[in-house]
Structures are given as structure tokens and as C-alpha cells.
Amino acid sequence: MASPTASLADVARHAGVSLATASRALNDAYGVSTATRAKVLAAATELDYVASPDATRLASGATRRVAVVVPHIERWFFGQMVGGLERVLAAADLDVLLYHVGDEADRRDFLTRLPARRKVDAVIVVAFPVDEDERQRLELIGAAIIAAGGQSADYPYVCIDDYEAGSLAMRHLVDLGHRRIAMIGGLDPDQPGWPVVSGRSRAYDDTLKSVGVEPDPRLVHEVEWGPTNGAAAMHRILDANPDGPPTAVFVHSDELAFGALQALRHRGLRVPDDVSVVSIDDHPLAELLDLTTVAQDVAAQGAVAGQMVLSTLGDRPGALPSGVTAPVELRVRASTRHT
């Protein structure tokens, strides 16, 4: 890494452009070709250039803008989260810059470029991890980082306890007498190792073991989030168990469960008479489908993340909790019953 005190002139020299062009490129002005802008940004990144270090030392805010970075804006969870935090930030007269970043490469590219452009006071990352290197770059320019929908040791976060949510769902099934319980897990191929999944899966294993049942790999299938995949996973599990279906299924999210319900219906299995189904979220359609689920209030988590940003920008670190674990609650509906 080069010295963090690189000047604009250093950047211009490194990129082989004039000072004016370097300035325009970094300030996103028009009249600079995409190729030139890319070259200047690359130079700025390489030299760890930070625009106007004196100004950024004031940290909280020249821009009054907050970047919200989400991997999947189209999904219920993310819409709720963004809605909740936008309300809080807008009320404080802060603008939300929305960035949709898909896979890991996109995300690295985004988080690496953001500092050189110094466009925001804070960054809220929704449900994905930020690595140490990315975190350092953001801190260099004084942008606060808040994690929403996922836990982090390195910066303030708000999320549910996935192990707790999974345990509530599994405990409900076990209390109803179920022992042969399948699990449909959610995986995000763009976010390998993101710990959301493992908390829910650990709860599955631990709850079964607590009643003396050894988890059976034929009853577990993990798929990418999304309703259609939930149907495919359910079919796979039924196919892998020709001796008879499980008496219950624990599904990592409601959207996956909607698919599982369809698959069960298409296979002629009744819910809950033949198979009980429980999941996590309390998506608005869960009630309509009579789905028993562990509810979380995602919009409220968004609001907490917004409040964390306000605390950070107000320079009141004492008032800022290192993490908030949002409550979860079992909602029993008609998709689960006694064995």
C-alpha cells in the first residue's frame, strides 16, 4: 500500500492525465470518458488517495448521503430493510444512495471505488460480509459502516439471532412429537461462508440431538434462496426417501417454504395432516398460506440501522450499541400439527 497522503497530483501523474482531468474524473463530472475515469480511479485506488484529507477528518459529513448496499433489492427482505431505514434517514434529512451489488466481485469493486469518490458519510451493508481490507478503506475516509441483517464483530450491526430463530422453529416441531424432520436450507452462492445459514442449520442439528435423534443427511437439502428452489428441494427430499416422507419440514425462509408447500401439494401430500411445515420470516403471504413461521420485523431492523447511522454521524459513540439482536417470535398457524 502506498502512503495515504498521496496528492491529487500524484494520482494525475500515475494515471498519465492532467490535474484537471483527474479532478473531474474523481468528482464524477461530465466530459471525462469512461476509460479515463477508470484509469484515474485505478490510480487513486492504488495510491490510497483520499480527497481532501482535512475535510474528511471532520468525518461526519460533508455529503449528508448514506450508501445502502444490497445484494438483492427485488426480494422481500431487502425491500423491507431499505424501507425501514429510508424512513429514519429521510426524517433526519439524509439521502439514501442505493447500490445493488450482485456477486462478490461486484461488491469488492464497489467498496474499493467508493472511498476515492468520497460520496457518502456512512455505508449500510445489508446482509453480506465486508472483509478487513474493505473495512479499512472505508474507515480511511471516515465513512461509518453499519451491518443490517447480519452480524459483525467489526462494526455495529442489527439482525436476528439465526440460531434462536431456528431453535424456536425446531423446538415447536419436536414439542408436537415430530422426530423425522427434514430441513430445506438457504444458501447464497454469491456469499460463500455468510453465517446466516449455519446458525439455522446448527439449531436443526442441536434440537434433533437434544431429543436423541441423529440428523439424517437424506432429509437435508440446501438450495439458493428463492421460492422455486424451495419446491425443487422438497421434491429432492421426497425422492431421496421412497420409504416415506418426513412428518415435518423446517425451512430456512418463508419464500423457500412457499415452494415446499407447492411441491407437497403436487405430490398429493396434505399439510399439516401428512407433513407439517415451519419456516422463518413472517412474509406477508405466510399468513395467507396459513404457514407457521418464526416472525422477524425486518422494517424495524432497518429503522434501527438508520438510528445507528444517526448516532455515528452525531459523534456519539457512547450512545451507539455495538450490536442489536432483533426479537423473533413463533407464529403458530395451520401448517403444523401433532404427529
Place this chain on the structure above:
Amino acid sequence: MASPTASLADVARHAGVSLATASRALNDAYGVSTATRAKVLAAATELDYVASPDATRLASGATRRVAVVVPHIERWFFGQMVGGLERVLAAADLDVLLYHVGDEADRRDFLTRLPARRKVDAVIVVAFPVDEDERQRLELIGAAIIAAGGQSADYPYVCIDDYEAGSLAMRHLVDLGHRRIAMIGGLDPDQPGWPVVSGRSRAYDDTLKSVGVEPDPRLVHEVEWGPTNGAAAMHRILDANPDGPPTAVFVHSDELAFGALQALRHRGLRVPDDVSVVSIDDHPLAELLDLTTVAQDVAAQGAVAGQMVLSTLGDRPGALPSGVTAPVELRVRASTRHT
């Protein structure tokens, strides 16, 4: 209206603050109280103050930011739309400022304040109307307006033809022999008069009349968008027709239809054996619920809106269509059958 050439000094004088304070307030700098900022913005609004008129005459962009204004970020339609346009704008290195504005008063306040702050090059309004006065204010500062998800005579738009979508759904039911057809309509109380609804409702009336059936008000119920309301509307229609249910229901959107399906199930009516259901959208869960629907690709409409912004900012008015009508397509699934 005052002269559009009011200076910053005029604004400061009118607001009773110093020039520096007026400037800071308009530039969203810190160190200005909310009350003062409100006073200055009010003065700027009253005087039609436009920051740096010379610069704004260059119109297409100092900011490289686009405001996306949505009334309901949490809903499927809006998430899809924002996702689609963010991809196109991000690829062109434009940032998306997301504004969630709820009711009409919020919206007016937002659209009135935006010009004085001159923060964006373009405004995309998603599925709500902009009135003449608001439009003029935005044009004054050279911000382009694009309407996504709703038609407009005044600025470029992309949306489906609601009459066409409704006609496809209704024609499908009529072709299956249905004549006693109910309708669950969607209303947005925050957007009175927004024409989306009437296109779908007109299609209902016209299709019935085309087969010699006079629309029966006891078979029609309009509710606010949202799945739970669809269930309530279905119950109301069944209650209003004790002599027997309709043989089919045309629902204005899939999310309302999910509720209608639950209500029918709870009343012991089978779909499609007793009642056929058809709606509009092709929400990802429609397939899982075997719902026949008229599909629209909302993310693609978002991408078109993004392209329209690029055309506008590139000053290529010739390349910019005044409106794009997105295609719709009937997807026949298991929720509809012959009478």
C-alpha cells in the same frame, strides 16, 4: 410566482438569515438547525430560487445522480422496478438516490424541495402522478422527469397498457364460458385518481358488455393494494351474494389474488372447480400457487426507464421515445377452468 432570477441574497433576506447560513442550508451542510433549514427552503421555494442558473442551463448534469421516487418500496412491483433501473444506471456510472414518499402531501413536499437543493440530474417517478406545477419546478432546474409504471402525457414513460392487461384476463374467463364474474379492484388511497385502476376496471366492464352481460355492482369490490385486503374483498363479495358465488373472479393484481385464494379456501370453495381466479402481474409466487395471470416484466420496465434517463442526459431527444408500452402475456395455470 416570483421571478426565477432571485439570488441567494434574496433568499437569505427573505428567510432573515445570513448569506452563509442560507448557503449552508441549501447545500445541506451540517451546523444548520432543522428549523433554519426549513425556513430557508421555504424562502427559496417561495422565490423560485434556483442555485447557479448558469450551471443549471447546462442541464444534463453536474451531479451524476438520479432520484428514484417510490411510494411503496416494500412491495414486489417497486423492488423489481428499482432493481431493473439501478442496473442500467449503475452501469452508466450514475448513482441512484432513493426516496420513499408515502402520501400525496409527502410527495408534494418532496418534489417542491428537490429543485432548491439541486441534487440530481433526473427524477424517475415510479407509479404515481406528477402535477403540472411540480413538473414546471423540476424543469426549471433542468432535471429530466421519467415516469415508470404509469403513463403520462407530459414526459417519457414506460408502463403496461392496463386496459390491454385487463382485457386479456377478462377475455380468458369469457372464453372459458364464465358470465357471472366478480372483480376485486386495487385502489391507492394515497393516489386518488391515478389511472392504473380505471384501465383494468374499464376492461372488466367492456368485456362483460361485449358478451351481453351488464356489470353487477354486487360482484365488484375495490380495496387498497395488499394481500390481506384481497381476502377481505373476496369475503365481502361472497357475503353480498348469498344466492351463490360467482363462477370466476378477475383480480387487479396477484398480491390481491393471493388473499382471494385464501378467502375462497376458508369458505370451502375450490379453485378452479367452484371458482376460477385470474389476475395481473406474474409475481414470483403466482407460479407456486398455480395462479393464472397476465404477466408483466417489471424489472425490464425499470431498465427501459433507466435507458430513458441516459437518453435524456445524453441530450439525444431524437432517440428518446415519448412512451414505451411494455408487453403483457396471459399465463394460463391451474386456477382457471371451463364452466
